Amino acid sequence: MTLRSLAANSPSRRANWRALGLSAEDMEKPKIAVVNSSSELAICYAHLDGIAQMVKEEIRAAGGVPFEVRTAAPSDFITGAGKTGSYILAGRDIIANDIEVQVEAALLDGMICLTSCDKTPPGHLMAAARLNIPTILVIGGYQQAGEIDGEPVDVEDVWSGQIGVRFGKQPKFPVKDMAENAIMGPGVCAGMATANTMHCVVEALGMCLPGHAPVRGNSPKMQANARAAARRIVEMVHEQLLPRQILTESAFRNGVATLLAVSGSINAIKHMQATAVEAGLDLDIFTLMEEMADVPVLSAVRPTGHVRIETFEDAGGARAVLKRLEDRIDTQALTCTGKTLAENLKGYVIPGPDVIHAIDDPVSEGPAIAILKGSFASSAVVRLGIRDGSRPEEFVGPARVFESTTECLQAIEDKVVQPGDVVISRNQGLVGGPAMGGSASLILFALDAAGLAKETAFVTDGQLSGLCLKGLTVAEVSPEAATGGPIGKVQSGDIIRISVANRSIDIDVPADELARREGVGVRVPATGYLANFRQAVRGLETGGVLLPE
Numbered sequence: 001m002t003l004r005s006l007a008a009n010s011p012s013r014r015a016n017w018r019a020l021g022l023s024a025e026d027m028e029k030p031k032i033a034v035v036n037s038s039s040e041l042a043i044c045y046a047h048l049d050g051i052a053q054m055v056k057e058e059i060r061a062a063g064g065v066p067f068e069v070r071t072a073a074p075s076d077f078i079t080g081a082g083k084t085g086s087y088i089l090a091g092r093d094i095i096a097n098d099i100e101v102q103v104e105a106a107l108l109d110g111m112i113c114l115t116s117c118d119k120t121p122p123g124h125l126m127a128a129a130r131l132n133i134p135t136i137l138v139i140g141g142y143q144q145a146g147e148i149d150g151e152p153v154d155v156e157d158v159w160s161g162q163i164g165v166r167f168g169k170q171p172k173f174p175v176k177d178m179a180e181n182a183i184m185g186p187g188v189c190a191g192m193a194t195a196n197t198m199h200c201v202v203e204a205l206g207m208c209l210p211g212h213a214p215v216r217g218n219s220p221k222m223q224a225n226a227r228a229a230a231r232r233i234v235e236m237v238h239e240q241l242l243p244r245q246i247l248t249e250s251a252f253r254n255g256v257a258t259l260l261a262v263s264g265s266i267n268a269i270k271h272m273q274a275t276a277v278e279a280g281l282d283l284d285i286f287t288l289m290e291e292m293a294d295v296p297v298l299s300a301v302r303p304t305g306h307v308r309i310e311t312f313e314d315a316g317g318a319r320a321v322l323k324r325l326e327d328r329i330d331t332q333a334l335t336c337t338g339k340t341l342a343e344n345l346k347g348y349v350i351p352g353p354d355v356i357h358a359i360d361d362p363v364s365e366g367p368a369i370a371i372l373k374g375s376f377a378s379s380a381v382v383r384l385g386i387r388d389g390s391r392p393e394e395f396v397g398p399a400r401v402f403e404s405t406t407e408c409l410q411a412i413e414d415k416v417v418q419p420g421d422v423v424i425s426r427n428q429g430l431v432g433g434p435a436m437g438g439s440a441s442l443i444l445f446a447l448d449a450a451g452l453a454k455e456t457a458f459v460t461d462g463q464l465s466g467l468c469l470k471g472l473t474v475a476e477v478s479p480e481a482a483t484g485g486p487i488g489k490v491q492s493g494d495i496i497r498i499s500v501a502n503r504s505i506d507i508d509v510p511a512d513e514l515a516r517r518e519g520v521g522v523r524v525p526a527t528g529y530l531a532n533f534r535q536a537v538r539g540l541e542t543g544g545v546l547l548p549e
Contacts, residue, residue, distance in 0.1 A: 008107045026065050030237040033103045033111035034059070034068045035127075037095060037120045042075030043143060044117035044195070047186035047218040051114055051138065051226050058230035059112075064237070067108065071098035074119045076465065077155070083530060084405065086437025088119065089430075089463065090533045092271070093546050095123025096130065096278070104131050110237040112229060116140030117188050118466070121198035122271035125207060126545070128243040129279035134236035135243050136336050137208045138226045139199045141217030142309055145190045146181035148173045154190045156303065156467045158182045160445050167413060167449035187217020190309050192301040193466030197264030198271060200318040204258035205275075206246045206335030210344045213318045214309055232336065241338055247279045250330035254322070254341065256288045257329050260295040261321050263304040263368035265466030266381045266475060274543025284541070286371050286379050290503070293370070296362030297386060298324050299355060303469040304385040305363065307355060315352020323348050324359055364388065372474060372498070374506040375514075376486050379540065380459075380477045382500060385469045392472045393500035395457040397422045399507075401492045403523065405439050412446045419455035422496040423447065426487050427523050428462025429480025430544045434526050434534040436476075441465040444473055457498055459505070461487050474498060474505060478540045481520050488519035 007013070014027055034055050038048040056066040074091030103111055113124035115137045128135035145154035151172070158178045161171030171178065188195035199213040209229055215222045252272055259268050273285040298321055301307045322329065323345050331342035350356060357363055364386040372380045384393070400421040402408035408425050411417050428438030440462035447453045453471035461480035464473065481488030486507055490496070495508035507514065526534050536546040 022065065030064045030109045030234055032059050032064045032066050032233055032237070033108045034066045035071060035099055035103070035111050035113040035124065036068050037071045037073045037114060037116060039073035039075070042073065042078045042117065043183055043186050044075045044140070044188050045073045048114045048116065048140060050218070051140070051223065054223060055112060055114070055138065055226050055230040058227045059234060062231045062234040064234040067106070069102045071095045071123070073117070075117045080439070084437045085439050086433050086435045086526070086530050088435070088437070089544065090435035090530060092119035092123045092126070093533070095120060096126040099124070099127035100130060103127070103133070108133070110134035110233050112233045113137045114140055115199070115202065116195070118194040118198065118267065121195070121202055122274060125202070125205070125271070125275040126278045128207065129247050129275050132242050132244050134233060134241055135207070136229050136233045136236060137202050138229045139202065139208055139213045139215055139222070141187040141215045141219065141222045142190050142196055143183050143187035143217055144185035146184045148177060148181055152308065153178050153182050155182045156189070156191055159467065160448070163442060163445040164449035167446050169449035185217055189467065191303060191467065192262055192264055192309065193303070194265040194267045195466070196309060197259065197262065197268050197466055200258055200262055200264065200321065201255045201268050201272065203318040204255045204322060205251045206333060206341065207243070209337065210335070211317070211319045214313050216310065216313065236336065239338060241336065244279055246334050246336060247275065248333060249281060249283055250333040252276055252283060252285065253288060253292065254329045254333055256285065256292050257295050257325050258318060258321055260292060260366055260368050261298040261325060262301065263297045263385050266369055266383050267463060267466055269369070269381060270476070270540055270543040272543070273540070274545045277542050277545050285543070289367070289369060289371050293367040295325070295328060296359065296366040297364040297368050298357045298359065298362055300363045300386060303467055304368070311352070311355055315355035316350045319345070319348065320350040320352065320356045323350055324356060328359065370500050370503055372500070372503050372505040374504040375511070376496065376505045376507045377477045378479060380474045380505055382472065382474050383469055384500065391454060392457070395422065395472050395498045397457065397496060399424050399490050399492055399494045399496050401426070401490055403427055403520070405442055408443050409446050412443070412450050412452070417447070417452060417456065419452065422457045422459060422498070424487065424490060425458070425460045425462065426481035427520065428460055429478070429482055430537045430539065431534055432480055432482030432522060432524060433462065434524065434530050435537070436463040438462045440475065441468050444468050444470055447471065457496070459487070459496065461485065472498065476540055482522045483539070484519045486514060488521070489514055489517040
């Protein structure tokens with residue numbers, strides 16, 4: 001008998017579980033962690049306690065023993081308030097570590113993860129890849145948006161509206177009224193922001209059951225999905241179907257294709273990269289993005305277009321997108337059903353063909369996202385969305401450099417920023433932020449409100465909200481300022497050249513002169529967990545995972 005099996009079947013362990021009410025028969029059943037990233041702080045998670053109860057009921061009925069465990073539950077609009085948003089991305093890795101500390105330490109047999117707001121899907125995927133025990137994700141769903149005078153209003157309208165007022169752009173309704181009506185039920189932001197993007201990616205990766213993403217939060221459909229997943233995880237334990245059998249290079253190619261087809265959030269790139277690292281794969285998601293650049297946009301969900309997320313779901317959602325992509329992806333990839341993607345898609349008929357277009361009749365030619373490289377960055381990401389000429393894809397102009405979001409917002413308000421400028425906001429990367437704090441997204445909404453989004457280019461080493469799609473915006477510049485990248489050495493007045501066609505971003509400063517310049521280094525102080533994060537985090541080429549030297 002191995003040490004693991006000795007520990008798993010020790011008398012002291014059985015004694016503890018008998019005290020919790022487990023029977024002798026229960027001791028022989030699969031032990032399933034119900035990973036509930038629940039929180040009363042945010043509406044994204046408000047329904048998950050009820051879903052957890054349903055899941056536990058189904059696991060028991062299927063012959064398993066459920067153990068509910070909790071993790072951190074970061075929510076952009078709530079936990080983004082402190083430390084200029086640094087806790088948001090940092091929370092992703094706490095989730096993965098929370099799961100390891102509870103599920104691996106207890107030697108449980110499998111887990112089902114209730115996945116919701118932006119950082120829970122990647123946190124759950126990373127943990128699944130790391131622990132490599134049978135795992136399935138339950139898509140937590142999106143919130144119901146409200147209405148004013150018969151017109152839909154959601155949280156994007158509130159966020160852009162409150163920033164717009166400061167810079168002279170009047171929202172379609174008073175911000176106070178929109179705030180009262182924007183969110184009418186539990187779940188994540190309504191739109192193809194990071195959460196719904198990641199939900200679609202989870203399905204493309206094969207880590208949730210087919211047809212489960214996206215879904216209305218706490219709806220009868222979502223509840224039925226959760227129950228089906230609960231029954232399936234018990235089967236997966238008996239089958240010993242493991243995440244690393246599912247999370248292969250083929251799966252990540254399918255994830256990248258889906259991200260491009262839905263014109264999703266750029267944050268999904270680093271989350272897929274981090275998951276690939278945890279799965280032990282030597283895989284570069286940034287390279288895959290360019291290899292699959294011919295994938296067009298097949299559906300224009302907000303903020304890319306005007307399609308509502310409810311309409312996208314009713315049209316077939318991620319499953320319909322994968323059906324449209326059949327000839328461009330690897331349908332032999334294994335999924336959590338125990339079948340290949342091809343088997344899952346066989347016979348499926350898309351219910352909304354006018355919403356999710358055919359690949360030869362796309363909403364827009366691809367790519368929706370491009371990776372730029374050059375003398376200014378070894379990698380940087382630009383979200384293009386619908387390529388109809390409404391946003392510039394080529395830009396040459398003088399840098400106007402800002403060391404903080406606050407400084408940049410003030411300059412926009414004071415009209416210091418002018419058309420033709422390349423607005424650079426630095427000290428917002430993984431190390432500098434830390435954890436990409438700094439709220440670079442506020443700058444983009446401010447430029448838009450001031451009428452400058454299409455007259456300037458915006459470049460940052462920080463991350464952007466998945467709700468952001470305005471003008472020519474280059475984000476996640478790597479190496480970042482705090483680690484000596486050119487963005488930390490650029491000076492106001494230096495000419496920056498950006499070309500989507502050439503996939504390039506360059507600085508017109510001789511290499512020897514740039515090398516002689518002193519960088520800004522780490523400028524933002526950090527204590528506690530954020531200081532630890534800063535010490536342990538690795539670059540975007542790893543997806544920003546926490547690894548020892």
